[in-house]
Amino acid sequence: MxxxxxxxxxxxxxxxxxxxxxxxxxxxxxxxxxxxxxxxxxxxxxxxxxxxxxxxxxxxxxxxxxxxxxxxxxxxxxxxxxxxxxxxxxxxxxxxxxxxxxxxxxxxxxxxxxxxxxxxxxxxxxxxxxxxxxxxxxxxxxxxxxxxxxxxxxxxxxxxxxxxxxxxxxxxxxxxxxxxxxxxxWYVSDFHVDEARDVREAGYSERVSTSGDNLALVAKYLYDNHREIFSDILTKMEQRVPGVKKVQAQETEDGRIVLRFQDGSFKDPFVSRFVSDGTIKMFTYLVLLNDPEKHALLCVEEPENQLYPRLLEELAEEFRIYSVLGGQVFISTHSPDFLNAVELEELYCLIKENGYTKIYKAAEDEQIRRLWEAGDLLGDLWRQDLLSDGVEKL
The missing domain is CATH 3.40.50.300 (P-loop containing nucleotide triphosphate hydrolases)
Incomplete structure (x- = not known):
């Protein structure tokens, strides 16, 4: 759809x-x-x-x-x-x-x-x-x-x-x-790193909540019921986040689920509360984007938060793959690094005029298209204010 x-x-x-x-x-x-x-x-x-x-x-x-x-x-x-x-x-x-x-x-x-x-x-x-x-x-x-x-x-x-x-x-x-x-x-991500780190009572969840607070339960569900998908997520984690070799959703003796991340440089895995914000967030996005059932509309606000800039290009590609496989994706951002991985036809710009917001498609602005075709990246055009103040406003 x-x-x-x-x-x-x-x-x-x-x-x-x-x-x-x-x-x-x-x-x-x-x-x-x-x-x-x-x-x-x-x-x-x-x-x-x-x-x-x-x-x-x-x-x-x-x-x-x-x-x-x-x-x-x-x-x-x-x-x-x-x-x-x-x-x-x-x-x-x-x-x-x-x-x-x-x-x-x-x-x-x-x-x-x-x-x-x-x-x-x-x-x-x-x-x-x-x-x-x-x-x-x-x-x-x-x-x-x-x-x-x-x-x-x-x-x-x-x-x-x-x-x-x-x-x-x-x-x-x-x-x-x-x-x-x-x-x-309709799904809009309201992701909170601290909630995704939480140890949860053993239970059952198939899809990541908007806040990510059930991440460990969903990881366990995928491991138990969709082992191939879970393996693909780990492969992508290794590619996207250097050092991560293994992720476990482990049930403790007192009946709780905890995420553990294995760094290839260390013998013992790290509990999620000791893992970086970026690692947790990337894993959450990969679990969300590899859901066996695609959301009809997935909205993600400012995915750049807590992520190392170099990971944003990788994340943009994951969003694009999701959209190709059948789930439409809307993303909001003001990150130049994320924009550098965006295609011109994918970009819409919001500007305020006289107290109200207008939305224009960047590809329909002749100046922006000429600069893009000449090799300028969208993130660089954003840094120069050419996607807000320098366009032919509608």
């Missing part, structure tokens, strides 16, 4: 932003305060809204007026265009949120539609407003079913509930199923 375009309107610093032609691996560059975290939070907001409702998702962020872009009075709007796979139709999901007559958050518009080819009218799966609308009915398993389906009027329990959540008949339809997977399986 791949997100091809995103439009955001009146969501915090994004008063009116469109990001198009998004590749499998996309890097978002910007100074502190330009909105990199907010951009990732769009998916966090949709995730919370799907789990609960719009009102609760907004309340978690301070309420409608706190989220609405400063000085604006309109609706909060999102549009996501994606494909379940390369040969599937483009699917568009639109959502507009307003305050109703009672000054409570409500869904003003929710539309899901798809189109085959580049022409012709799109087929609407659903169209809702304030808890009421029309949706395709009957057994919906294919796109042909949508084309032939009758549209019937439906009523949701509340005007702040997403129709893609409230209408159970769509759970098997691929368009809605893939959209829900995209939102539910």
């Amino acid at each position: 791949k997100i091809e375009a995103i439009k955001i309107k009146n969501y915090r610093v994004f008063q009116d932003v469109k990001v198009e032609n998004i590749p499998n691996m996309a890097v978002f560059l910007g100074m502190n305060g330009t909105g990199k975290t907010t951009f990732f939070d769009v998916f966090g907001f949709l995730h919370d809204a799907l789990q609960t409702n719009i009102r609760a998702a907004l309340a978690k962020r301070g309420g409608f007026r706190e989220v609405l872009s400063r000085g604006q009075t309109g609706d909060i709007e999102f549009e996501i265009k994606f494909r379940p796979s390369e040969d599937e139709p483009l699917i568009t999901y639109q959502l507009a949120i307003c305050l109703n007559d009672k000054r409570q958050p409500a869904i003003k518009k929710e539309i899901l539609r798809l189109r085959r080819g580049q022409s012709g009218a799109p087929w609407k799966v659903l169209e809702f407003s304030f808890g009421e609308g029309r949706a395709a009915e009957g057994e919906i398993n294919t796109y042909e079913d949508i084309r032939l389906a009758e549209r019937s009027r439906q009523q949701l329990d509340s005007p702040d509930i997403l129709a893609i959540k409230g209408l159970g008949q769509f759970k098997e339809f691929v368009a809605v199923a893939e959209l829900r997977r995209l939102i539910e399986d």
Whole structure:
């Protein structure tokens, strides 16, 4: 599954932003305060809204007026265009949120539609407003079913509930199923080295948590159930982090799991609390990126933190491999060293103008493209402020 375009309107610093032609691996560059975290939070907001409702998702962020872009009075709007796979139709999901007559958050518009080819009218799966609308009915398993389906009027329990959540008949339809997977399986790394070092009670975890606090349990799961994947991770650790020869997730006598790292120069392994931050972080990323089940969308904020600059090029390549194997990756950074390993087509730049953030694709700026084609590295252009102040701003 791949997100091809995103439009955001009146969501915090994004008063009116469109990001198009998004590749499998996309890097978002910007100074502190330009909105990199907010951009990732769009998916966090949709995730919370799907789990609960719009009102609760907004309340978690301070309420409608706190989220609405400063000085604006309109609706909060999102549009996501994606494909379940390369040969599937483009699917568009639109959502507009307003305050109703009672000054409570409500869904003003929710539309899901798809189109085959580049022409012709799109087929609407659903169209809702304030808890009421029309949706395709009957057994919906294919796109042909949508084309032939009758549209019937439906009523949701509340005007702040997403129709893609409230209408159970769509759970098997691929368009809605893939959209829900995209939102539910959204993952943003909030990695904390100290939590990854912690000794954990023996238990069971298959996937790395956003903070990395279950790293030892996941390592043990991979060792016990996916030995080949675990061996590949160790091979990459040896290549990426000089000296590391072996990693163990060992259960102690009192029923806890502890990570031990074997340095080739020493006979006895080191417990994780004595290993460098960079070693722990690289191992965590490798475990995350070698998950047998790829996340639909993996977001990583500032991976350069705690990592030795020379490792950033290796890490960028690991992210790229992950994206090629089926998991889309969004990365935020302001590290010149990481940027030096980024391709021009992968880079988006965030700049602030008059209090709001704009996003432009670096490859579409003629000056940047000429410098890139002449051999300049993106990290060097960033150091010279040419990716922020020297561009032809949108």
